[in-house]
Amino acid sequence: MAPLAWRLAQRWCPSSLQVISFPVLQLHLNRTAMRASQKDFENAMNQVKLLKKDPGNEVKLKLYALYKQATEGPCNMPKPGVFDLINKAKWGAWNALGSLPKETARQNYVDLVSSLSSSLESSSQVEPGTDRKSTGYETLMVTSEDGITKIMLNRPTKKNALNVEMYHEIMHALKAASKDDSAITVLTGNGDYYSSGNDLTNFTDIPPGGVEEKAKNGAILLREFVGCFIDFPKPLIAVVNGPAVGISVTLLGLFDAVYASDRATFHTPFSHLGQSPEGCSSYTFPKIMSPAKATEMLVFGKKLTAGEACAQGLVTEVFPDSTFQKEVWTRLKAFAKLPPNAMRISKEIIRNREKEKLHAVNAEECSVLQGRWLSDECMNAVVSFLSRKSKL
Numbered sequence: 346m347a348p349l350a351w352r353l354a355q356r357w358c359p360s361s362l363q364v365i366s367f368p369v370l371q372l373h374l375n376r377t378a379m380r381a382s383q384k385d386f387e388n389a390m391n392q393v394k395l396l397k398k399d400p401g402n403e404v405k406l407k408l409y410a411l412y413k414q415a416t417e418g419p420c421n422m423p424k425p426g427v428f429d430l431i432n433k434a435k436w437g438a439w440n441a442l443g444s445l446p447k448e449t450a451r452q453n454y455v456d457l458v459s460s461l462s463s464s465l466e467s468s469s470q471v472e473p474g475t476d477r478k479s480t481g482y483e484t485l486m487v488t489s490e491d492g493i494t495k496i497m498l499n500r501p502t503k504k505n506a507l508n509v510e511m512y513h514e515i516m517h518a519l520k521a522a523s524k525d526d527s528a529i530t531v532l533t534g535n536g537d538y539y540s541s542g543n544d545l546t547n548f549t550d551i552p553p554g555g556v557e558e559k560a561k562n563g564a565i566l567l568r569e570f571v572g573c574f575i576d577f578p579k580p581l582i583a584v585v586n587g588p589a590v591g592i593s594v595t596l597l598g599l600f601d602a603v604y605a606s607d608r609a610t611f612h613t614p615f616s617h618l619g620q621s622p623e624g625c626s627s628y629t630f631p632k633i634m635s636p637a638k639a640t641e642m643l644v645f646g647k648k649l650t651a652g653e654a655c656a657q658g659l660v661t662e663v664f665p666d667s668t669f670q671k672e673v674w675t676r677l678k679a680f681a682k683l684p685p686n687a688m689r690i691s692k693e694i695i696r697n698r699e700k701e702k703l704h705a706v707n708a709e710e711c712s713v714l715q716g717r718w719l720s721d722e723c724m725n726a727v728v729s730f731l732s733r734k735s736k737l
């Protein structure tokens with residue numbers, strides 16, 4: 346039994362070990378496990394020196410900590426004094442890795458460097474004023490053309506489920522789009538789904554601090570992620586090409602327009618998953634569609650068709666799937682020709698007085714979810730999905 350699978354089993358379904366298909370869960374976990382060789386590690390160390398942009402102090406601390414853990418094991422330095430700020434930060438980062446095995450630290454170091462190389466290269470490829478295609482992302486396709494930056498979720502074989510890397514890449518792409526010369530930004534999905542929501546395997550990679558630390562990190566990530574949507578300064582449009590689940594639905598309340606194919610459905614099965622609403626939907630949905638209709642979706646998990654979502658104000662307009670892409674993109678190209686500063690300022694005046702409230706709602710939702718992720722209701726639902734026992 347792999348230690349992670351064992352920990353999951355013990356914590357997630359303490360009283361019903363016999364009903365979980367461990368071989369299936371373990372197979373799933375093993376499939377995602379990778380090992381970096383010493384050579385990969387050395388290559389990554391060389392790559393760090395070649396980075397064209399400073400990745401920032403937080404990332405440098407992570408790199409330092411992973412390097413030390415990979416080469417020396419758990420932190421063996423005495424804690425520096427209060428005024429030794431730099432060494433204290435380094436010590437803190439290393440010490441936080443606890444007893445993380447050397448091989449895992451080596452793998453994490455290699456992964457982090459590889460994600461840095463791609464994301465920093467992609468932003469440095471951006472030439473203002475020229476159309477471009479960013480190939481630096483692992484989980485997205487980002488293009489900028491005709492005044493439109495298109496961020497396409499690109500894990501079609503996983504129904505565009507949002508894994509941790511995708512959360513980070515979307516934040517990166519949104520930050521880049523907020524500064525580029527496009528007039529509007531579009532989020533859409535590749536393949537038959539818009540997105541199946543949070544990737545439930547995000548719950549399997551348990552850090553040394555256990556599930557509590559995992560839940561805390563998840564809440565921090567979610568808060569930052571949703572914050573990027575709240576603060577996005579240009580018109581942000583969702584082109585919902587197919588079914589949308591979970592967080593990909595709740596976020597729609599923060600978009601400026603939502604165009605949907607008539608194949609799309611909108612499903613927020615939070616109670617089924619032992620979870621609670623996020624993406625500011627506990628505030629935006631009752632305002633958009635009335636508290637009772639929001640309750641049907643967010644509490645009872647009622648799945649809406651595109652037509653129903655449009656009637657309730659969550660979707661701006663629905664198009665037949667056969668003409669969806671053509672009609673929507675023609676319309677978006679016309680919008681993108683409007684004066685960008687006027688659009689920005691008009692968005693600001695529509696949205697700004699709500700911003701503070703939205704950030705407060707976001708913080709509260711993340712804190713409630715952090716607790717839900719530790720509940721048996723949630724853990725059982727995730728184990729059940731991973732062991733192929735249930736789907737929505």
Ligand SMILES: CCCC/C=C/CC(=O)SCCNC(=O)CCNC(=O)[C@H](O)C(C)(C)COP(=O)(O)OP(=O)(O)OC[C@H]1O[C@@H](n2cnc3c(N)ncnc32)[C@H](O)[C@@H]1OP(=O)(O)O
Nearest residue numbers: 502503504506541542543544545546563567591592736737
């Ligand atoms: C840190 C921030 C956290 C924010 C929290 C957000 C809350 C949410 O978003 S809650 C919503 C979570 N999503 C789900 O519960 C959906 C789970 N998926 C399904 O029920 C089904 O996959 C589906 C109904 C979406 C599609 O069913 P279908 O039969 O058409 O396709 P599958 O064979 O099931 O899927 C293909 C492939 O994709 C994998 N997959 C799909 N969705 C997810 C997901 N959300 N997480 C992880 N993996 C997903 C699925 O396992 C299949 O993978 P394999 O081909 O490897 O078996």
